[in-house]
Amino acid sequence: MRRTTHTLTLFACALIAGTTACSSNSLDGKYYNSASGEFAMELSHGKVLAMQGEPAGGMTYEVRADSLVIHDPRHGLVDDMTFQIQRDGSLSLGILGTLTKKRP
Numbered sequence: 001m002r003r004t005t006h007t008l009t010l011f012a013c014a015l016i017a018g019t020t021a022c023s024s025n026s027l028d029g030k031y032y033n034s035a036s037g038e039f040a041m042e043l044s045h046g047k048v049l050a051m052q053g054e055p056a057g058g059m060t061y062e063v064r065a066d067s068l069v070i071h072d073p074r075h076g077l078v079d080d081m082t083f084q085i086q087r088d089g090s091l092s093l094g095i096l097g098t099l100t101k102k103r104p
Contacts, residue, residue, distance in 0.1 A: 034097065058074070
């Protein structure tokens with residue numbers, strides 16, 4: 001019984017780790033403002049390659065559960081900006097709007 005519990009725990013941890021690793025890659029790509037269609041940012045493998053209105057050099061992102069958090073080593077305006085990851089893959093900033101991979 002103890003061995004079965006241990007095996008199930010390891011399996012669950014591996015499944016969660018695999019899901020987390022895959023989910024960050026699915027966020028990679030160019031994002032656009034859902035209302036205006038303007039380019040907003042581009043993400044790739046944990047890095048922010050470009051962001052509208054911000055010099056992107058050195059910015060990174062991380063996925064925390066259902067959130068995407070931007071990190072700016074210069075501690076600018078976007079440092080610790082947190083987007084909610086929606087079921088359809090869009091990124092929401094609440095009343096500030098939503099970013100999608102497709103132009104409207």
